[in-house]
Amino acid sequence: MNAWFADLMVLAAEGKEIELSDGGVLADFVWLIPVVPMVMAFVIVFFGKRSPLKGWGMAAGTMGFVALYGTVLFLMNTFGDPIYHEGTVHLADIGSQTLGAHIGDLMAIEWGWMVDGLSIMMYFVVGVVGLLVFIYAKGYMHGDIRYTWFFASFTLFAGGMLVLVSAPNLIQLIVGWELVGVASYLLIGHYWEEHENSSAAIKAFLTNKVADVGLFIGAIMVGTSVGSFRFSEIMAVIGEGGGDSALSRFAFWAGIALFIGAMGKSAQFPLHVWLPDAMAGPTPVSALMHAATMVTAGVYLIGRMFPFYNYDGFADETRWVIIIIGALTLLLTGLIALVQDDIKKVLAYSTLSQLGYMVVAMGAGAYTAGLFHLFTHAFFKALLFLGAGSVIHAVHSNNMSDMGGLRKYMPQTYWTFLIGSAALAGIFPLAGFWSKDEILASVSYAGSNYTTAQGGAALGNFVLVIAILGAFVTAFYMTRAVSLTFFGEYKGKAHPHESPKVMTYPLIGLAAGSVVMGFLNMPGITSFFTDSVGARILAPLDHHPESIDVVLALIGTAAAVGGIAVGYRLWFADKETQKLRDTFHIPVLYPLLERKYYIDDFYMDGIVRPVRGPVANAMNWFNGHVLDFVVNGAGFLARGVGKYVYAFDQRGLDGAINASAGATGASGGFLRVFQTGRVQQYAVMIFAGTVLLVAGFIIF
Amino acid sequence: MTIVQFLVLGAAMFSFGVYGVLTRRNAVLVLLSVELMLAAVNINLVAFDRFLADQLAGGQVFALFVIAVAAAEVGIGLAIVLLIFRNRRNANVDDLDLMKL
Amino acid sequence: MTFTDWVAQAENYVFLAIAIPMLFSAWRVVASQNVVHSVLYLVGALAGSAALFLLLGSEFVAWTVVLVYIGAVVVLFLFGIMITRAPLGQDVELSQPLRQRLPAAVVSGSLFLLMTGAMFDAFGGDVIPETEATRTFDVGISIFERWVIPFEVVSVILLAALVGGIVLARRDPDEMTEEVVSESEEVPQ
Secondary structure, eight states, rough: OOOOHHHHHHHHHHHHHHHHOOOOOHHHHHHHHHHHHHHHHHHHHGGGSTTTTHHHHHHHHHHHHHHHHHHHHHHHHHOOOOEEEEEEEEEEEEEEEGOOOOSSOOOOEEEEEESSSSHHHHHHHHHHHHHHHHHHHHTTTTTTHHHHHHHHHHHHOOOOOOOOOOOSSSHHHHHHHHHHHHHHHHHTTTTTTSSHHHHHHHHHHHHHHHHHHHHHHHHHHHHHTTTTTTTHHHHHHHHHHOOHHHHHHHHHHHHHHHHHHHHHHHTOOSTTHHHGGGGGGGHHHHHHHTTSSSSHHHHHHHHHHHHHHHSTTTTTGGHHHHHHHHHHHHHHHHHHHHTTBBBBHHHHHHHHHHHHHHHHHHHOOOOOHHHHHHHHHHHHHHHHHHHHHHHHHHHHHHHHHGGOOHHHHHHHHHHHHHHHHHHHHHHHHHHHHHHHHHHHHHHHHTTTTTGGGGGGHHHHHHHOOOOHHHHHHHHHHHHHHHHHSSSSSSOOOOOOOOOHHHHHHHHHHHHHHHHGGGGEEEEEEEEHHHHHHHTSOOOGGGGOOOOOOOOHHHHHHHHHHHHHHHHHHHHHHHHHHHHHHHHEEEEHHHHHHHGGHHHHHHHIIIIIHHHHHHOOHHHHHHTTTTTTTHHHHHHHHHHHHHHHHHHHHHGGGGHHHHHHHHHHHHHHHHHTTOOOOHHHHHHHHHHHHHHHHHHHHHHH | OHHHHHHHHHHHHHHHHHHHHHHHHBBBHHHHHHHHHHHHHHHHHHHHHHHHHHHTTTHHHHHHHHHHHHHHHHHHHHHHHHHHHHSOOBGGGOOTTTOOO | OOHHHHHHHHHHHHHHHHHHHHHHHHHHHHOOOSSHHHHHHHHHHHHHHHHHHHHHHHHHHHHHIIIIIIIHHHHHHHHHHHHTTOOOOOSOOOOOOHOOOHHHHHHHHHHHHHHHHHHHHHHTOOOOOOOOOOOOOHHHHHHHHTHHHHHHHHHHHHHHHHHHHHHOOOOHHHHHHHHHHHOOOOOOO
C-alpha cells in the first residue's frame, strides 16, 4: 500500500467506510488472464487446424477461462470487500540521462497485473461478453475459409485488450493498446479479398496510429515527469497535490495528449471515421469491438487516469475539451445513424454516440456513471450486433431495405433485439436507463459546480441539453432500425430463417445481461457498482448522485419515449406516412448527414489523395517544374493564390470545405515533389538527414 | 602510424561507397558500392583493434563477421537483382519506382 | 605526433603507397563507365585493404579478405553482371545524370568532411602502439571463447541467406512455362 492509497483511504473515509481485501490467492494468479489468451492465440495459429474443432474449442475454452475467472473476481469484488492488488515483474531499467535531467533515478520497465475495481470490471465484461460472442461466432463463421485464423486473431484481440486492462503501468498499457490495434487490423480485414475491406482495415489502423502519437507523447510526459510509469506512483504524485511538481507543469498538455490517444481508440469526433468502416469485418468482430474491447480502451484510459483529470492543479483544465469532444460525438454521430441503410452502420454510429456519452461523463467528473454506461453498453450493444448478425445471416444482406417483417421468421432474434434496442434507448427498467440516467444526473451536477477554467456552468448546462437530445435521437434511430428490420413486408430475396441455437443462445444470455445489469447501480437503492468500481477513486472527486433525481429521470425517459413515438409515426404504419418520411429528407440536413458531414471526403480529398494518388493537373504542372522551383516560386505563389481565390468564388456552398481541402492538397503537392518513388533519391535524403543529425550532435 | 590516417582513409572509402549507392543506375553496381562501404568499415574495425591493443581481438573478429555477413548480403542481393531482372527485363534502379503509389 | 614525426616514419610511406592506389581504385569503382572495370577496381580496393591489414599486423583478416572477397564475392558479382546482361559497352550511361549526381556528391562529400573532422577532433595525433602481430591462433581462441555466440548467430545468418538465395532465385516449374508465353513486354503488378 503506497502513499496515494493511504491518502485515498483518508479521503474515502470522510464519506464512506471502505474495507479493502487483497484478493488472496486468486489475485496472485490474475496474470493468467492476459497471458493465457496471448499464448493460446499462437497455439491456435500453429495447432488449431489439426484440432477437432479447428481452433474454436481452444478459443472458446480460453474465453471461458477468462469469463470464469473474471466472474469470480467480479462477484467477490462486488459483494465482498473491494479488492486491491498489484503484481509486478521487473523487466529492465532505462537510463534517465536520455529522459531529461530532472529525474535522478533509472526508470523501471515492468510487467504486471492490476486487480482493482476498474480492472476486474473489465475482466468480467471482456470475459463474459467475449465468451458469448465466441460461442456465437462458431455458428456465424461456419464454413469460412480462414476459420482457424479468424479464431486465432480473435483470441489475440481479446488477449490484447486484457493486457491493456491488466496493465499497472503506462508502458504495458501501450503494449496492450497496440496489440488491440494490430488484431483489429487483422480482423477488420478478414475478408481482404475485397479491396474495400482491406482499405477499411488500413483506415482503422492508420487513424488509430495518428491518435497513438498522442498517447505516446502523453505517456512520455507523464512518465518522465513522475519518474515512473506506474499508475500507483503517478497517483501518489497527484495525491500530494498540484504545487509546482513537474507533473502539474506538464499536466495540461499531457492531459490533452493522452486524451488524443483515447479519442483514437474510442473513436471520438473527428477521429471517429474508422469505426463505421470497421463494419467491414465479420459481425462477431464488430460485436466484440464495439462492446467490450477496443473502443472501450479510450474510456478505460481516462478512467485509469481519472485523478489526473480531476485533481486541482493537474489536467482538470482539459475537462472542457473532453466534454465538448464527447458532446459533439454524441449528437453528430447519433444524427448520422438516422440516415444509414446498412443495419450494422446504424449500430456503429449508435456506438459512437454512446461512446460520446461515456466521454462526456468522464469529462464531467462522473467516474462511476461513465464506467457504468460502458459496462451496461457492452451487454446491449453486443446483443444488438449479434442480433444484426443473425438477421444478416438469414437474409444475406446488410441493407435494411432488403429486410422487413422478420418478426415472424426469427422470433428469438426479434425479441432479443427488441430488448437490446429498448435498453439502448434507455427504457425503464432496462440497463441502459440506469446508466444513461446516471450520466444525465452527473452532467447536471457537474454543470452547476464547474469553475470557469473547467468550462463554467453554461457549458455544463449546454451539454446536459445535448445529452437529452441524444437520448431522443437514440430512441428515434433504434425505432427506425427495429421497424425497418422486423416490421412491415419482407422485401428481400433470400428465405429468412431463425439462426441455429449456437447463435440464439448467446443472444438470450446477453439479453438477460441487458435487463439485469442495470440493477447493480440504482441510485438510492443499490450501489454495488459504485462501491466496487468506484471504491478506488477518491470519493469526493466522483460526482455520483446519492439518490435518484426524479425530474431528470422523467425528462430522460420522456426524451426516449418521444424518440420512439416520432419513430413510430414515421416508420411503422407504412403507406400514409410515406409523405411524412419525405419531409424528413430536409434539403440541407439530409445530404449533410448522408455524406457524414463530409469528414471522410475531407480526409480523402484533402489528405489522402494529394499525398498518395494521381493528383490533379495543377500538381503535375508543379511537378514538372521541380528544378525551376526557386525561380518559379514567386510566380507560382501568385498563380496559386489567384487559383484558389477563383476556386473559392466558384464553389459557393461547398466553398469552405473544398478550399481547405485544396490548401491541404497544395501542401501535399509540394511534398509530392519529394515522393518520386526513386529509391536513390530517398537514399540521398536519408544520408543528408543523417549528416545533418550527426553534425547537430557534434556541434551542440 | 597514427590512428587518424586509417580512419580518414576509411571515411573516404565509405563516402565513395555512399556516392556510388546514390548515383549508380545498375543494381549490381549499387551492391558493389555497398561492398566498398563495408570494406571501409572493416578498415576502421581493424585499426581500432590495433589501436586499443584488444586482448580479445574484438575488432578483428567483428571484421570477420562483417565479411561473412557481407557475403550473405551479396548472395541475397544478387538473387533479388536476378529476380527483378527476370520480371522486368533489366536491372536499372531507375525503373524501380514502385514505391510511388 | 606531429606532422614532422609522421613524415619521418618509413612505414607511413608504405601506407601511402597502399592508400593512394586504393583510393583511386575506390573512386573508379563508383565512377567507371564499364561494369567489368568497376568490379576489377573493386578487387584493387579490397586488395589494398588486405595489404593495410597486413601492415596493421592482422594476418588472418587480411587473408580472409583475399579469399572470401576477392576469391568468392567478386566472382559472384561477375556472374551477376553476366546473368543480368548488364550493359558492357562504353556507350551506356551507368551513372545517373549530373543533376542527381550533384546532390549525391554534396551529401557524400559533407559526410566525409564531417567524419574526418570528428576523427581529427577525437584522436588527433594518437599513435597506434607497436605490438606484436595478432596470431591466427589467438583470433581463433577469441572467436570460439569470447565471441562464440555471435559466431553461431552469423552461421545461422549464412544458412538463412543460403536458403533465401535459393528460394529467391529458383524458378518454379509452372512459372517457367508462363514465362515462355509472356516473353513480350509485360509489367508485373
